[in-house]
Amino acid sequence: MLRDRACPQGGWNAGNGIVFGSALTPHTDTTAIALLALAENADPADVQGLNWLRAAFVKCSSAYSLAWFAIAFLMHQDRVLDRCIAYLHRALFSELSISNIETLSLAVIAINAVEGNENPFQVVI
Amino acid sequence: MNRRDWLIGSAAVTGSALTVRLQRRKDARDLRQKRSRIAILHADQYSDKLDELVYHGLRLFNLDIRGKSVLLKPNIVEYIPGKPVNTDTQLIGAAAEAFVRLDAASVTVGEGPGHDRDMDLLLHETGLGEQLVHRKIAFVDLNRDELIKTKLQSNYSALGHFVAPPNGSDIGFHRVHAESQNPSLVEGDAQHEKHVWHCAGMPLRLAQEHSPLGRNPRMHSRYLRNDPSSLRNR
Numbered sequence: 543m544l545r546d547r548a549c550p551q552g553g554w555n556a557g558n559g560i561v562f563g564s565a566l567t568p569h570t571d572t573t574a575i576a577l578l579a580l581a582e583n584a585d586p587a588d589v590q591g592l593n594w595l596r597a598a599f600v601k602c603s604s605a606y607s608l609a610w611f612a613i614a615f616l617m618h619q620d621r622v623l624d625r626c627i628a629y630l631h632r633a634l635f636s637e638l639s640i641s642n643i644e645t646l647s648l649a650v651i652a653i654n655a656v657e658g659n660e661n662p663f664q665v666v667i
Numbered sequence: 668m669n670r671r672d673w674l675i676g677s678a679a680v681t682g683s684a685l686t687v688r689l690q691r692r693k694d695a696r697d698l699r700q701k702r703s704r705i706a707i708l709h710a711d712q713y714s715d716k717l718d719e720l721v722y723h724g725l726r727l728f729n730l731d732i733r734g735k736s737v738l739l740k741p742n743i744v745e746y747i748p749g750k751p752v753n754t755d756t757q758l759i760g761a762a763a764e765a766f767v768r769l770d771a772a773s774v775t776v777g778e779g780p781g782h783d784r785d786m787d788l789l790l791h792e793t794g795l796g797e798q799l800v801h802r803k804i805a806f807v808d809l810n811r812d813e814l815i816k817t818k819l820q821s822n823y824s825a826l827g828h829f830v831a832p833p834n835g836s837d838i839g840f841h842r843v844h845a846e847s848q849n850p851s852l853v854e855g856d857a858q859h860e861k862h863v864w865h866c867a868g869m870p871l872r873l874a875q876e877h878s879p880l881g882r883n884p885r886m887h888s889r890y891l892r893n894d895p896s897s898l899r900n901r
Contacts, residue, residue, distance in 0.1 A: 556782055567747055569783050604788035642811050645787065 544576055545587040552590030553598075568594055570602065574610035578663065581617040592618055599626050605633040606645040609652040616656050627656055704728060717761035725765050732769040738831055739763055739776045740809075745783040746792040753793055760798035767804075775832060779809025786810065807832045 549559040553568025554576045560566065573591050580588045592614075599611040599622065608630040615623040634649055655662040708724045710717060725732075739762055741754040759776060766774045776799060783789055786808045790796030799806050815833045819826070 567745070569745075570785060570788070602788065603791045604785050606785050607788050642808060644811055 544579060545585055548576075548587040548591060549594075552587075552592075552594035554591065568598075570595075570598060570604075570607035571610045573598075574614035577614040578617055581661075592620065596620070596622055599629065602629070603633055603636070604645075605630060605636075605649050608633050609645070609648040612652040612656060613662065616652075616659070617661060623656065627653065713755045713757045715757065715761075717757055718764050721758070721761040722765040722768055725769060730769070732766055732771045734770065734772050736773045737766045737771045737775070738807075739766075739774065741776065741778055741795075743778045743780055743789055743793060743795065745780060746789055756793055756795040756798045759795060760802055760804070763799075763804045764802055767802075773805065775805045775807055777807040777809045777812075777832060779811075784810060 544554070547554060547557070547559055549555055549568045550565045551568065553573035555566040555569055556572055558566070568591075573595055577588065577591050577595070580591075595611055595614055599608060602608055602611065608626060612623065612626045612630055614620075615626050630649060630652065634646075651662045706724050706727050708720050710720055739759065741759045743753045745752065763774045763776060776795070778786065778789075780786065780789060790799075790806070796806075798804075809830070813833060814830045816828050816830050819829050
Protein backbone atom coordinates (compact mmCIF):
# COMPACT_ATOMS: atom_id res chain seq x y z
CA MET A 543 0.00 0.00 0.00
CA LEU A 544 2.82 2.41 0.84
CA ARG A 545 4.40 1.84 -2.55
CA ASP A 546 1.05 2.21 -4.26
CA ARG A 547 0.62 5.63 -2.68
CA ALA A 548 4.01 6.96 -3.80
CA CYS A 549 4.03 10.22 -5.79
CA PRO A 550 4.76 9.80 -9.53
CA GLN A 551 7.95 11.84 -9.23
CA GLY A 552 9.07 9.79 -6.23
CA GLY A 553 8.54 10.27 -2.52
CA TRP A 554 5.32 10.48 -0.56
CA ASN A 555 2.72 13.15 0.15
CA ALA A 556 0.53 12.99 3.25
CA GLY A 557 -1.94 10.65 1.54
CA ASN A 558 -2.41 9.65 -2.06
CA GLY A 559 0.19 10.45 -4.69
CA ILE A 560 -2.48 11.48 -7.19
CA VAL A 561 -5.71 13.30 -6.42
CA PHE A 562 -8.37 14.05 -9.08
CA GLY A 563 -5.85 13.17 -11.76
CA SER A 564 -3.23 15.59 -10.47
CA ALA A 565 0.12 14.40 -9.21
CA LEU A 566 0.92 15.70 -5.75
CA THR A 567 4.33 16.83 -4.62
CA PRO A 568 6.12 14.78 -1.98
CA HIS A 569 6.73 15.99 1.56
CA THR A 570 10.06 15.60 3.28
CA ASP A 571 9.00 14.07 6.59
CA THR A 572 6.43 11.74 5.04
CA THR A 573 8.92 10.51 2.48
CA ALA A 574 11.62 9.92 5.09
CA ILE A 575 9.20 8.04 7.37
CA ALA A 576 7.96 5.89 4.47
CA LEU A 577 11.55 5.04 3.61
CA LEU A 578 12.19 3.98 7.21
CA ALA A 579 9.46 1.38 6.82
CA LEU A 580 10.94 0.25 3.52
CA ALA A 581 14.56 0.22 4.59
CA GLU A 582 15.13 -3.46 3.95
CA ASN A 583 13.77 -3.61 0.44
CA ALA A 584 14.75 -2.23 -2.91
CA ASP A 585 11.59 -1.68 -4.87
CA PRO A 586 11.59 0.94 -7.66
CA ALA A 587 9.29 3.13 -5.50
CA ASP A 588 11.87 3.03 -2.69
CA VAL A 589 14.69 3.95 -5.05
CA GLN A 590 12.65 6.77 -6.57
CA GLY A 591 11.80 8.06 -3.10
CA LEU A 592 15.43 7.99 -2.07
CA ASN A 593 16.40 9.82 -5.27
CA TRP A 594 13.84 12.50 -4.47
CA LEU A 595 15.26 12.88 -0.96
CA ARG A 596 18.79 13.21 -2.35
CA ALA A 597 17.67 16.00 -4.68
CA ALA A 598 15.56 17.73 -2.03
CA PHE A 599 17.96 17.89 0.89
CA VAL A 600 20.52 20.08 -0.88
CA LYS A 601 17.90 22.83 -1.26
CA CYS A 602 16.53 22.44 2.25
CA SER A 603 17.15 24.98 5.00
CA SER A 604 14.92 23.46 7.65
CA ALA A 605 16.45 21.56 10.55
CA TYR A 606 13.23 19.58 11.00
CA SER A 607 13.32 18.21 7.47
CA LEU A 608 17.07 17.73 7.44
CA ALA A 609 16.82 15.61 10.58
CA TRP A 610 14.28 13.36 8.89
CA PHE A 611 16.46 13.24 5.77
CA ALA A 612 19.46 12.18 7.85
CA ILE A 613 17.57 9.39 9.60
CA ALA A 614 16.31 8.04 6.27
CA PHE A 615 19.79 8.27 4.70
CA LEU A 616 21.24 6.47 7.73
CA MET A 617 18.77 3.62 7.43
CA HIS A 618 19.64 3.25 3.76
CA GLN A 619 23.36 3.76 4.39
CA ASP A 620 23.26 6.41 1.70
CA ARG A 621 26.37 8.18 0.43
CA VAL A 622 25.01 11.67 1.10
CA LEU A 623 24.54 11.09 4.84
CA ASP A 624 27.60 13.03 6.01
CA ARG A 625 26.74 16.02 3.84
CA CYS A 626 23.18 15.94 5.15
CA ILE A 627 24.42 15.97 8.76
CA ALA A 628 26.63 18.95 7.96
CA TYR A 629 23.60 20.77 6.54
CA LEU A 630 21.63 19.86 9.67
CA HIS A 631 24.28 21.38 11.95
CA ARG A 632 24.30 24.52 9.82
CA ALA A 633 20.51 24.79 9.95
CA LEU A 634 20.40 24.34 13.70
CA PHE A 635 22.70 27.28 14.23
CA SER A 636 21.01 29.47 11.66
CA GLU A 637 19.62 32.75 12.93
CA LEU A 638 16.35 32.02 11.22
CA SER A 639 15.90 28.59 12.74
CA ILE A 640 12.64 28.22 14.62
CA SER A 641 14.24 25.69 16.96
CA ASN A 642 11.05 24.38 18.49
CA ILE A 643 11.18 21.40 20.83
CA GLU A 644 10.06 18.94 18.18
CA THR A 645 12.76 20.06 15.76
CA LEU A 646 15.47 20.05 18.41
CA SER A 647 14.44 16.59 19.65
CA LEU A 648 14.41 15.18 16.17
CA ALA A 649 17.78 16.73 15.39
CA VAL A 650 19.29 15.17 18.54
CA ILE A 651 17.81 11.78 17.62
CA ALA A 652 19.24 12.05 14.10
CA ILE A 653 22.71 13.17 15.18
CA ASN A 654 22.94 10.53 17.93
CA ALA A 655 21.73 7.83 15.59
CA VAL A 656 24.30 8.74 12.95
CA GLU A 657 27.11 8.87 15.52
CA GLY A 658 26.12 5.45 16.90
CA ASN A 659 25.16 4.13 13.47
CA GLU A 660 21.97 2.73 14.96
CA ASN A 661 18.34 2.77 13.99
CA PRO A 662 16.78 5.13 16.55
CA PHE A 663 13.37 3.56 16.13
CA GLN A 664 14.40 -0.07 16.41
CA VAL A 665 12.37 -1.90 19.02
CA VAL A 666 14.57 -4.16 21.12
CA ILE A 667 12.64 -7.09 22.56
CA MET B 668 -40.58 -1.67 27.30
CA ASN B 669 -43.44 -1.06 29.75
CA ARG B 670 -45.35 2.17 30.25
CA ARG B 671 -43.19 3.23 33.22
CA ASP B 672 -39.94 2.78 31.24
CA TRP B 673 -41.44 4.67 28.32
CA LEU B 674 -42.40 7.64 30.54
CA ILE B 675 -38.96 7.77 32.17
CA GLY B 676 -37.27 7.58 28.76
CA SER B 677 -39.47 10.31 27.32
CA ALA B 678 -38.80 12.61 30.27
CA ALA B 679 -35.04 12.08 29.91
CA VAL B 680 -35.12 12.85 26.18
CA THR B 681 -37.25 15.97 26.69
CA GLY B 682 -34.99 17.16 29.50
CA SER B 683 -31.87 16.69 27.39
CA ALA B 684 -33.40 18.53 24.46
CA LEU B 685 -34.40 21.45 26.69
CA THR B 686 -30.93 21.61 28.22
CA VAL B 687 -29.28 21.64 24.82
CA ARG B 688 -31.70 24.31 23.59
CA LEU B 689 -31.18 26.55 26.59
CA GLN B 690 -27.42 26.10 26.35
CA ARG B 691 -27.46 26.93 22.67
CA ARG B 692 -29.60 30.02 23.24
CA LYS B 693 -27.20 31.26 25.90
CA ASP B 694 -24.10 30.81 23.72
CA ALA B 695 -25.49 31.80 20.38
CA ARG B 696 -25.03 35.54 20.62
CA ASP B 697 -25.29 36.90 17.16
CA LEU B 698 -23.06 39.93 17.11
CA ARG B 699 -23.19 40.36 13.39
CA GLN B 700 -24.36 43.61 11.91
CA LYS B 701 -27.37 43.42 9.63
CA ARG B 702 -25.33 44.81 6.79
CA SER B 703 -21.65 44.20 6.27
CA ARG B 704 -19.49 46.99 5.02
CA ILE B 705 -17.17 46.05 2.19
CA ALA B 706 -14.27 47.88 0.59
CA ILE B 707 -13.02 46.77 -2.78
CA LEU B 708 -9.58 48.19 -3.41
CA HIS B 709 -7.70 47.89 -6.62
CA ALA B 710 -4.14 46.64 -6.84
CA ASP B 711 -2.36 45.78 -10.08
CA GLN B 712 0.16 43.48 -8.52
CA TYR B 713 1.64 42.23 -5.29
CA SER B 714 4.17 44.82 -4.25
CA ASP B 715 5.12 46.99 -1.31
CA LYS B 716 2.38 49.38 -2.47
CA LEU B 717 0.00 47.02 -0.70
CA ASP B 718 1.21 48.46 2.61
CA GLU B 719 -0.46 51.79 1.99
CA LEU B 720 -3.47 50.25 0.27
CA VAL B 721 -4.30 47.90 3.13
CA TYR B 722 -3.60 50.55 5.75
CA HIS B 723 -5.90 53.08 4.12
CA GLY B 724 -8.45 50.33 3.50
CA LEU B 725 -8.51 49.48 7.19
CA ARG B 726 -8.86 53.10 8.18
CA LEU B 727 -12.07 53.34 6.17
CA PHE B 728 -13.77 51.27 8.85
CA ASN B 729 -12.68 53.17 11.94
CA LEU B 730 -11.80 49.93 13.69
CA ASP B 731 -10.82 50.19 17.31
CA ILE B 732 -7.44 48.48 17.13
CA ARG B 733 -5.53 50.58 19.65
CA GLY B 734 -4.09 48.47 22.44
CA LYS B 735 -5.44 45.19 21.03
CA SER B 736 -3.40 42.11 20.28
CA VAL B 737 -4.01 40.99 16.73
CA LEU B 738 -3.58 37.48 15.40
CA LEU B 739 -3.39 37.16 11.62
CA LYS B 740 -4.11 33.67 10.34
CA PRO B 741 -3.13 33.46 6.71
CA ASN B 742 -3.69 30.41 4.58
CA ILE B 743 -0.33 28.75 4.11
CA VAL B 744 -1.04 25.18 3.04
CA GLU B 745 2.06 23.95 1.30
CA TYR B 746 4.57 25.34 -1.15
CA ILE B 747 4.37 24.37 -4.81
CA PRO B 748 6.87 26.31 -6.96
CA GLY B 749 5.14 28.36 -9.64
CA LYS B 750 1.66 27.73 -8.27
CA PRO B 751 0.11 30.43 -6.06
CA VAL B 752 -1.70 28.20 -3.60
CA ASN B 753 -1.03 30.38 -0.56
CA THR B 754 -1.89 33.89 0.51
CA ASP B 755 0.74 36.16 -1.00
CA THR B 756 3.26 36.98 1.68
CA GLN B 757 3.37 40.65 0.72
CA LEU B 758 -0.32 40.89 1.51
CA ILE B 759 0.23 39.21 4.87
CA GLY B 760 3.10 41.57 5.62
CA ALA B 761 1.03 44.57 4.55
CA ALA B 762 -1.86 43.53 6.79
CA ALA B 763 0.46 43.02 9.75
CA GLU B 764 2.08 46.38 9.15
CA ALA B 765 -1.29 48.09 8.88
CA PHE B 766 -2.40 46.81 12.30
CA VAL B 767 0.90 47.92 13.81
CA ARG B 768 0.34 51.38 12.34
CA LEU B 769 -3.16 51.39 13.80
CA ASP B 770 -1.59 51.10 17.25
CA ALA B 771 -2.28 47.44 17.96
CA ALA B 772 -0.50 46.39 21.15
CA SER B 773 0.94 43.46 19.22
CA VAL B 774 0.54 41.73 15.90
CA THR B 775 1.23 38.02 15.55
CA VAL B 776 1.01 35.85 12.47
CA GLY B 777 -0.01 32.30 13.25
CA GLU B 778 -0.25 29.31 10.95
CA GLY B 779 -0.55 25.55 11.32
CA PRO B 780 -0.61 23.90 7.92
CA GLY B 781 -2.39 20.59 7.71
CA HIS B 782 -0.46 19.22 4.75
CA ASP B 783 3.17 20.14 5.07
CA ARG B 784 3.98 20.22 8.77
CA ASP B 785 7.44 21.73 8.36
CA MET B 786 6.58 25.35 9.14
CA ASP B 787 10.21 26.39 9.14
CA LEU B 788 10.60 25.18 5.58
CA LEU B 789 7.34 26.80 4.52
CA LEU B 790 8.36 30.14 6.03
CA HIS B 791 11.54 29.98 4.00
CA GLU B 792 10.05 28.70 0.75
CA THR B 793 7.07 31.05 0.65
CA GLY B 794 9.11 34.08 1.67
CA LEU B 795 6.84 34.73 4.65
CA GLY B 796 9.76 34.36 7.06
CA GLU B 797 11.62 37.12 5.27
CA GLN B 798 8.55 39.38 5.35
CA LEU B 799 8.16 38.88 9.09
CA VAL B 800 11.86 39.35 9.87
CA HIS B 801 11.87 42.54 7.83
CA ARG B 802 8.83 43.89 9.65
CA LYS B 803 9.70 42.49 13.10
CA ILE B 804 6.41 40.63 13.34
CA ALA B 805 6.08 37.63 15.68
CA PHE B 806 5.20 34.23 14.27
CA VAL B 807 3.52 31.32 16.02
CA ASP B 808 3.39 27.75 14.71
CA LEU B 809 -0.18 26.75 15.47
CA ASN B 810 0.71 23.07 15.13
CA ARG B 811 3.45 23.11 17.73
CA ASP B 812 3.49 26.20 19.90
CA GLU B 813 1.72 26.58 23.18
CA LEU B 814 -1.92 27.46 22.58
CA ILE B 815 -4.94 27.97 24.75
CA LYS B 816 -8.51 26.98 24.03
CA THR B 817 -11.09 29.61 24.87
CA LYS B 818 -14.80 29.70 24.42
CA LEU B 819 -15.96 32.05 21.69
CA GLN B 820 -18.20 34.87 22.72
CA SER B 821 -19.87 35.00 19.35
CA ASN B 822 -21.12 32.51 16.82
CA TYR B 823 -19.35 33.40 13.60
CA SER B 824 -17.81 29.97 13.86
CA ALA B 825 -19.78 26.84 14.65
CA LEU B 826 -16.77 25.50 16.52
CA GLY B 827 -17.75 27.17 19.77
CA HIS B 828 -14.17 27.66 20.84
CA PHE B 829 -11.04 29.35 19.62
CA VAL B 830 -7.49 28.11 19.91
CA ALA B 831 -4.80 30.76 19.89
CA PRO B 832 -1.44 31.77 21.33
CA PRO B 833 -1.70 32.60 25.03
CA ASN B 834 -0.37 36.12 24.84
CA GLY B 835 -1.05 37.05 21.28
CA SER B 836 -4.80 37.06 21.16
CA ASP B 837 -6.42 39.90 22.91
CA ILE B 838 -8.01 40.53 19.61
CA GLY B 839 -10.74 40.33 17.35
CA PHE B 840 -9.90 37.40 15.15
CA HIS B 841 -8.48 38.52 11.85
CA ARG B 842 -7.87 36.36 8.87
CA VAL B 843 -5.99 36.92 5.69
CA HIS B 844 -7.52 34.39 3.40
CA ALA B 845 -6.40 33.26 0.01
CA GLU B 846 -8.53 30.42 -1.19
CA SER B 847 -11.55 32.43 -2.20
CA GLN B 848 -10.59 34.03 -5.45
CA ASN B 849 -14.15 33.47 -6.48
CA PRO B 850 -16.06 36.76 -6.09
CA SER B 851 -19.28 34.96 -5.25
CA LEU B 852 -17.62 33.41 -2.23
CA VAL B 853 -16.50 36.82 -1.10
CA GLU B 854 -20.08 38.00 -1.35
CA GLY B 855 -21.29 35.04 0.70
CA ASP B 856 -18.69 35.60 3.36
CA ALA B 857 -19.81 39.15 3.78
CA GLN B 858 -22.89 37.90 5.55
CA HIS B 859 -20.78 36.38 8.26
CA GLU B 860 -17.80 38.62 8.52
CA LYS B 861 -17.56 42.27 8.96
CA HIS B 862 -15.29 43.57 6.28
CA VAL B 863 -13.95 42.22 3.03
CA TRP B 864 -11.13 43.58 0.98
CA HIS B 865 -10.30 42.32 -2.45
CA CYS B 866 -6.69 42.97 -3.29
CA ALA B 867 -5.18 41.84 -6.56
CA GLY B 868 -7.48 38.87 -6.71
CA MET B 869 -7.05 37.98 -3.06
CA PRO B 870 -9.66 38.96 -0.55
CA LEU B 871 -8.47 40.05 2.83
CA ARG B 872 -11.26 39.02 5.13
CA LEU B 873 -11.45 40.29 8.62
CA ALA B 874 -13.75 38.69 11.11
CA GLN B 875 -13.95 40.53 14.35
CA GLU B 876 -15.06 38.07 16.94
CA HIS B 877 -15.30 40.62 19.68
CA SER B 878 -12.26 39.69 21.70
CA PRO B 879 -12.99 35.98 22.15
CA LEU B 880 -10.20 35.61 24.64
CA GLY B 881 -10.88 38.69 26.66
CA ARG B 882 -8.48 41.53 27.09
CA ASN B 883 -4.99 40.39 27.95
CA PRO B 884 -2.78 43.07 29.47
CA ARG B 885 0.41 41.23 28.56
CA MET B 886 1.93 42.36 25.32
CA HIS B 887 3.21 39.77 22.92
CA SER B 888 6.07 41.85 21.69
CA ARG B 889 8.82 39.27 21.50
CA TYR B 890 9.92 38.35 18.07
CA LEU B 891 9.80 34.59 18.43
CA ARG B 892 12.11 33.62 15.64
CA ASN B 893 15.04 35.59 16.94
CA ASP B 894 14.47 35.52 20.65
CA PRO B 895 16.00 32.59 22.54
CA SER B 896 13.49 33.07 25.34
CA SER B 897 10.84 32.03 22.86
CA LEU B 898 11.88 28.45 23.58
CA ARG B 899 9.77 28.69 26.72
CA ASN B 900 6.73 28.85 24.53
CA ARG B 901 7.65 25.81 22.51
